[in-house]
Amino acid sequence: MAQAQTLSRNQQIVLDIIEKAKSPLKAYSILFNVQKKGINAPQQIYRALDKLIEMGKIHKIESKNAFVACRSSDCEISKATAFSICESCEMVDEISDTKLSKYLSNFSDKKGTKFKRFNLEFFGLCKKCKIETK
Amino acid sequence: MAQAQTLSRNQQIVLDIIEKAKSPLKAYSILFNVQKKGINAPQQIYRALDKLIEMGKIHKIESKNAFVACRSSDCEISKATAFSICESCEMVDEISDTKLSKYLSNFSDKKGTKFKRFNLEFFGLCKKCKIETK
DNA sequence: TCATAATATGTTATAATATAACAAAGTGTT
DNA sequence: AACACTTTGTTATATTATAACATATTATGA
Ligand SMILES: [Zn+2]
Ligand SMILES: [Zn+2]
Ligand SMILES: [Zn+2]
Ligand SMILES: [Zn+2]
Numbered sequence A, B: 001m002a003q004a005q006t007l008s009r010n011q012q013i014v015l016d017i018i019e020k021a022k023s024p025l026k027a028y029s030i031l032f033n034v035q036k037k038g039i040n041a042p043q044q045i046y047r048a049l050d051k052l053i054e055m056g057k058i059h060k061i062e063s064k065n066a067f068v069a070c071r072s073s074d075c076e077i078s079k080a081t082a083f084s085i086c087e088s089c090e091m092v093d094e095i096s097d098t099k100l101s102k103y104l105s106n107f108s109d110k111k112g113t114k115f116k117r118f119n120l121e122f123f124g125l126c127k128k129c130k131i132e133t134k
Numbered sequence C: 001t002c003a004t005a006a007t008a009t010g011t012t013a014t015a016a017t018a019t020a021a022c023a024a025a026g027t028g029t030t
Numbered sequence D: 001a002a003c004a005c006t007t008t009g010t011t012a013t014a015t016t017a018t019a020a021c022a023t024a025t026t027a028t029g030a
Helices: A009-020 A027-033 A042-055 A098-105 A127-133 B009-020 B027-033 B042-055 B098-105 B127-133
Strands: A058-061 A066-069 A080-086 A092-094 A117-124 B058-061 B066-069 B080-086 B092-094 B117-124
Touching: A009 A027, A009 A042, A009 A066, A027 A042, A042 A058, A042 A066, A058 A080, A066 A092, A080 A098, A098 A117, B009 B027, B009 B042, B009 B066, B027 B042, B042 B058, B042 B066, B058 B080, B066 B092, B080 B098, B098 B117
Parallel strands: A080 A117, B080 B117
Antiparallel strands: A058 A066, A080 A092, A117 B117, B058 B066, B080 B092
């Protein structure tokens, strides 16, 4: 089990920038933003991202190959994640809904198989974009 | 609206190979497999994939960057997709569960926003791999 | 049937995303 | 100090995806 609390230098740098961002960040955009701090290679970013994901500090938005900070805390260690994604702007919100989470965690398929992890991505227009489209 | 039924030559070739496959195929693996048929460039594959996705004939497994044939039919035009993914072998099954589909289609977040599309990926061990692990 | 719009194809080049492999430095434990 | 373990730095390369442009094919409908 990597680090329960302490983040390494690079991990902290990467987490900071992701937490400050208002929308998902791509790995190479993170890289570009931390070159002044002496991080020069994609490996350094991807390694930090991997650890942060393991720790549940960030999540990967699979449909965008981008990364967001966890805002939820009941998706402990990223076992149960759900997001709403605006198809117009780049906005992504983590959905933290106990009922939904329970429903999906308890879901079993037709063969009775249960799953230990899931990721759900909803797509639509965020409130802001809905108004602007009118 | 592209083609309701008829597939173009390349689209048919790509669909055929995806339908025959037992697990998700990656774009470049499709490419290598169709070079004997005169398809030489990634563009040709990605264009076919895009159209097939639009038509709902195939789906992209976002966490794997791979493509599977639609086995469901009630995920009309890929608005509501769910998959179970084995973390050990490469197996992916499309989940076709009316209750689940309705539950998610009707889901609205805390602000009352509904979504017009979703993609859900479950992760775990398939039956075969569960047995082998014992 | 012939213009014409829309779709699909072929092709070359390049962008964007991600990993392999190896050497060195730091950290904590005994 | 010796040891295992994690993190870092670095170079190179693999994988996934798109841009841009020229041509061909296929509706469609005047
Ligand atoms: Zn979270
Ligand atoms: Zn929006
Ligand atoms: Zn389907
Ligand atoms: Zn399996």
